Amino acid sequence: MQKFNQGVCLMCQKNYERDLTWQQLFSWEVIEFEPLCGDCFKKFVPYRFQGERCRACGRKLDGSTQYQSSHRLKDTDEYYCLDCYRWRKIYPLKLINNQAVFDYNDSFKEWITRYKYDGDCRMASVMKQALKKAYKQYANYIWLVLTSSESSLKERLFHPTAYLLEIADIPYCCPFRYIGNEMRQAAKSRKDRLALTRPYAWINIEEERLKGKKGFLIFDDVYTTGATMIQAKLEITQNFEAISKGKIDLKSITLARNQLIG
Numbered sequence: 564m565q566k567f568n569q570g571v572c573l574m575c576q577k578n579y580e581r582d583l584t585w586q587q588l589f590s591w592e593v594i595e596f597e598p599l600c601g602d603c604f605k606k607f608v609p610y611r612f613q614g615e616r617c618r619a620c621g622r623k624l625d626g627s628t629q630y631q632s633s634h635r636l637k638d639t640d641e642y643y644c645l646d647c648y649r650w651r652k653i654y655p656l657k658l659i660n661n662q663a664v665f666d667y668n669d670s671f672k673e674w675i676t677r678y679k680y681d682g683d684c685r686m687a688s689v690m691k692q693a694l695k696k697a698y699k700q701y702a703n704y705i706w707l708v709l710t711s712s713e714s715s716l717k718e719r720l721f722h723p724t725a726y727l728l729e730i731a732d733i734p735y736c737c738p739f740r741y742i743g744n745e746m747r748q749a750a751k752s753r754k755d756r757l758a759l760t761r762p763y764a765w766i767n768i769e770e771e772r773l774k775g776k777k778g779f780l781i782f783d784d785v786y787t788t789g790a791t792m793i794q795a796k797l798e799i800t801q802n803f804e805a806i807s808k809g810k811i812d813l814k815s816i817t818l819a820r821n822q823l824i825g
């Protein structure tokens with residue numbers, strides 16, 4: 564018979580002993596256990612913004628090829644990875660900045676494959692505590708998720724980033740409409756193809772929601788080239804800065820930052 568304080572690790576499927584505090588033992592509240600064994604838990608390494616990192620996205624620049632492709636913005640001490648360097652020449656830092664929660668290591672890659680691509684929604688609980696912690700830090704922002712295309716929603720039956728926030732009890736909204744797919748079918752002329760770079764259209768958000776908030780925070784799973792995030796931030800800027808007289812703060816958090824060169 565399985566003991567009350569024994570669990571099955573979601574990552575490695577091994578049985579493990581779950582530690583119980585006295586407080587948990589004598590409380591009537593539902594006990595929340597870590598869904599991972601100690602070994603697997605340790606493999607999710609919190610992302611540290613230190614060393615030779617891209618000023619905007621935190622990508623490591625110390626690997627030989629990445630370092631060579633890093634760029635310093637003229638007359639500043641700001642080093643960027645190649646992707647962000649290109650963006651930075653066009654956009655202000657506020658639109659490019661992104662914070663990652665975990666290192667993009669093998670454990671993270673396995674997690675995202677099983678959660679997002681295999682559609683195993685139980686894996687969402689692995690991120691719960693880390694997200695709750697992030698929310699404590701940024702509770703004064705309106706958390707937003709990007710919309711999925713109809714086809715990927717149908718395929719997965721759940722919205723991967725929204726579901727993560729639901730599990731962690733983080734209020735969010737999705738004021739975007741996905742227009743990428745619809746455009747793709749119609750993309751014949753050059754003008755249409757250029758419009759493809761704009762996958763989201765802003766629907767709306769009640770101004771009431773902004774009261775007492777510092778700004779918007781977009782949450783996504785993995786940051787790759789930044790294109791998606793920047794497009795979404797541009798939509799917000801275009802729709803909100805006029806109303807707010809440019810005072811809206813914009814942030815983005817992703818679970819990880821893909822280390823591949825874009």
Ligand SMILES: [Zn+2]
Nearest residue numbers: 572575600603
């Ligand atoms: Zn394990």
Ligand SMILES: [Zn+2]
Nearest residue numbers: 617620644647
């Ligand atoms: Zn970067």
